Amino acid sequence: MASSKKLESNYDLVCIGGGIMSGTLALMTKLLDKNINIGVFERLDKVGLESSEAWNNAGTGHSAFCELNYTPEQEDGSIDISKAIEIFSEFERSKQFWSYLVKNGMISDPSDFINSIPHHSWVEGEEDVMFLKKRHEAMQKTHMFKTMKYSDDHETLKKWFPLIMKERDPAEIMAGTRMELGTEVNFGELTKTYFEILEKEYETPVHVQHEVLDISKIDGGWLLKVKDLSGRTKHAVKTKRIFIGAGGYALPLLQKTGIPEKDGYGGFPVSGEFLFCKNPEVVDQHWAKVYSKAGPDAPPMSTPHLDTRYIDGERELLFGPFAGFSPKFLKKGSNWDLFKTVKWKNLKSLLGAFWHNLDLTKYLIGQLRMSHKDRVDNLRDFVKNAQPEDWALVVAGQRVQVIKSDPDKWGKLQFGTEVVHSKDGSITGLLGASPGASTAVHIMIELIGYAFPEKMETKEWRDKFDEMIPYWNKNADADEEQFTAVQKSCSELLKLEVSH
Numbered sequence: 001m002a003s004s005k006k007l008e009s010n011y012d013l014v015c016i017g018g019g020i021m022s023g024t025l026a027l028m029t030k031l032l033d034k035n036i037n038i039g040v041f042e043r044l045d046k047v048g049l050e051s052s053e054a055w056n057n058a059g060t061g062h063s064a065f066c067e068l069n070y071t072p073e074q075e076d077g078s079i080d081i082s083k084a085i086e087i088f089s090e091f092e093r094s095k096q097f098w099s100y101l102v103k104n105g106m107i108s109d110p111s112d113f114i115n116s117i118p119h120h121s122w123v124e125g126e127e128d129v130m131f132l133k134k135r136h137e138a139m140q141k142t143h144m145f146k147t148m149k150y151s152d153d154h155e156t157l158k159k160w161f162p163l164i165m166k167e168r169d170p171a172e173i174m175a176g177t178r179m180e181l182g183t184e185v186n187f188g189e190l191t192k193t194y195f196e197i198l199e200k201e202y203e204t205p206v207h208v209q210h211e212v213l214d215i216s217k218i219d220g221g222w223l224l225k226v227k228d229l230s231g232r233t234k235h236a237v238k239t240k241r242i243f244i245g246a247g248g249y250a251l252p253l254l255q256k257t258g259i260p261e262k263d264g265y266g267g268f269p270v271s272g273e274f275l276f277c278k279n280p281e282v283v284d285q286h287w288a289k290v291y292s293k294a295g296p297d298a299p300p301m302s303t304p305h306l307d308t309r310y311i312d313g314e315r316e317l318l319f320g321p322f323a324g325f326s327p328k329f330l331k332k333g334s335n336w337d338l339f340k341t342v343k344w345k346n347l348k349s350l351l352g353a354f355w356h357n358l359d360l361t362k363y364l365i366g367q368l369r370m371s372h373k374d375r376v377d378n379l380r381d382f383v384k385n386a387q388p389e390d391w392a393l394v395v396a397g398q399r400v401q402v403i404k405s406d407p408d409k410w411g412k413l414q415f416g417t418e419v420v421h422s423k424d425g426s427i428t429g430l431l432g433a434s435p436g437a438s439t440a441v442h443i444m445i446e447l448i449g450y451a452f453p454e455k456m457e458t459k460e461w462r463d464k465f466d467e468m469i470p471y472w473n474k475n476a477d478a479d480e481e482q483f484t485a486v487q488k489s490c491s492e493l494l495k496l497e498v499s500h
Contacts, residue, residue: 018042023194048191056397119182248329264405271324352410
């Protein structure tokens with residue numbers, strides 16, 4: 001998507017990065033006030049090529065249906081589902097926003113980016129089966145998860161995920177849950193759609209092949225040094241507000257702003273890798289997303305899953321993730337990225353996080369040593385008769401895990417996403433990874449509150465939020481009857497499973 005519009009020298013808001021986050025923020029802001037002048041800069045030649053691109057993420061509409069790490073077991077044996085309710089509510093906000101775009105004719109066919117796919121959790125062994133059963137009982141007490149099914153019967157599990165149940169010993173102890181309301185999302189396609197709407201409806205194009213080199217404070221806002229990579233020219237751009245949604249590059253750009261809030265933050269890059277199936281006969285035998293439990297030393301993001309995907313119009317089957325390592329902060333970044341972000345003000349955090357996560361270092365080293373045979377052996381936990389020649393490795397997106405200061409441990413590694421913002425909200429940046437794209441709408445509601453605090457208090461903006469995202473400021477457990485009606489309407493508009 002090349003911009004034909006001339007680069008301006010003054011904006012109300014600049015979004016750095018042409019991914020799902022910038023696309024969501026820019027479009028939501030324009031819907032709130034079409035007169036806000038927005039500039040978007042992307043260093044690559046197209047939008048959505050990094051973390052938003054379909055091959056670079058799991059494509060799961062994260063609703064806590066299948067992700068066991070969102071429902072930890074407590075010391076007294078009870079299951080805490082508070083995080084699951086939070087994640088579920090956040091993804092429902094995304095669905096509500098997408099439904100609004102469909103209803104108002106801005107998206108013609110939602111199946112281009114979202115499809116119904118059953119979400120399953122699946123575990124083996126007495127201890128994990130007991131955990132899954134307790135999890136199911138706890139989640140069914142809320143209306144959000146009451147349609148969740150549980151079974152430890154092999155015949156039922158064969159109907160749910162036949163490929164996984166092939167060649168299983170009937171004596172094996174296992175169980176699964178099923179949510180038919182699960183979704184598969186192509187965030188790359190959605191990103192393109194957002195920017196097409198912005199350009200067509202609001203004359204807000206993306207300036208591709210434009211890299212932000214520096215950010216400095218000036219009276220009334222910020223000054224950006226922007227390089228046109230195609231013409232090798234540099235431009236000075238003024239703006240009142242900046243959102244740094246540049247994936248892994250958000251950290252080094254935040255460091256350039258000089259705001260004190262960025263102190264203590266560091267990042268550790270981890271590459272994601274998946275096995276994808278090259279045999280169409282095998283692909284056709286699985287239509288589900290099936291998540292299991294991560295190993296004892298593995299981080300939450302490494303939860304193994306066997307997923308049906310829709311990428312570039314084709315049905316695919318992926319298994320993973322496996323961890324790799326590169327010092328790059330983006331897939332198309334520099335080998336110096338990690339080293340350039342090491343500063344005196346985050347060195348203590350980095351050392352503390354490293355010392356207190358030696359088990360993760362050991363895990364990563366083990367992942368790096370894996371051969372194709374080793375990965376297929378892991379896959380055989382899911383697919384007993386997996387053949388090495390049917391599967392190939394694809395390197396997915398580069399993720400930068402957040403490291404932040406901690407008074408007790410010096411520094412800690414934090415999983416998830418975090419908004420870093422200046423005191424006045426004129427600079428906002430997004431760090432971290434999963435669940436990321438699924439919760440982009442929720443994150444941008446929070447971020448707009450920082451960037452436009454005075455506007456968020458007006459009746460005009462609050463009424464518009466109510467129209468776009470009915471549950472923008474409340475959780476899905478607030479009112480069962482009202483929420484169920486909203487959810488059903490969204491499912492119909494998005495052409496999803498509607499058996500609520």
